[in-house]
Amino acid sequence: MTRTLLGVWAHPDDETFLSSGLLLAARERGDRVVLVTATRGEQGTDDPARWPADRLGAHRARELDAALAVLGVTEHRWLGYADGACPLVHERTAADRVAAIVDEVRPDTVVTFGPDGFTGHADHRAVAGWTRRARRLAAPGAALLEAVLPRGFTRRFARINRQFGVFMDEPAVEVEPDLHLRLRGERLDRKVAALLAQDSQTRRLVEGVGLATFRRWWAEEAFVVQASVAAASEGGQAA
Secondary structure, three states: OOOOOEEEEOOOOOOHHHHHHHHHHHHOOOOOEEEEEEEEOOOOOOOOOOOHHHHHHHHHHHHHHHHHHHHHOEEEEEEEEEEOOOHHHOOOHHHHHHHHHHHOOOOEEEEEEEOOOOOHHHHHHHHHHHHHHHHHHHHHOOOEEEEOOOOOHHOOOHHHHHOOOOOOOOOOOOOOOOEEEEOOOOHHHHHHHHHHOOOOHHHHHOOOOOOHHHHHHEEEEEEEEEOOOHHHHHHHHHH
8 A cells, every 4th residue: 555755844955864765765665755845945055145045045946856856756845935934934824834735645654853953953943843733733643753863973973063063053862763774775875866966055065074974974864753643642541
């Protein structure tokens, strides 16, 4: 039976960094994958003179198309919010928009950031809150996967995480994941190819650390699985 995975993310590249292995596994099984991106990431540059917001947003949209083609994902939706402004959007308004997509897609599994936003980015945290609320409203029977730091990530890559400002503040506390993917072979090759397709965001990383280290840096993905709302409710009643 075909299952459906819905990913909800803040910026182009979030889905590739944090869930490529998950997406590839789903597509290999023949599952349907639908992705939602809240913003076009138009503020994601250290050189706004070269990359004004309109130009960068359009460029990153094309990069995302190329990355998703590598990952075999053909269904994608934009929410159209401004990069950096997600926390300013009323949570109920945004959650209702996500819930409408959830209601249409009817996913078995929803994946997004954990409450800490993985990197601490305020947009990430906001999108995580919208998605939790939308899943509760529109698909309480769906499992919710929250992307978390792989065990040892902050220790093994502390220097380059600091060098490139991966975390907005202190790294989140690492937790024991329910699902831990260690990518290698073709899956890792395809993830890296999808990341390289998003050149505006990854070129400086690859040039800074070298391709071999870049591959090791992003070769793991980890998720905490939140059971369906219905299952959690039944468990609470049983207790």
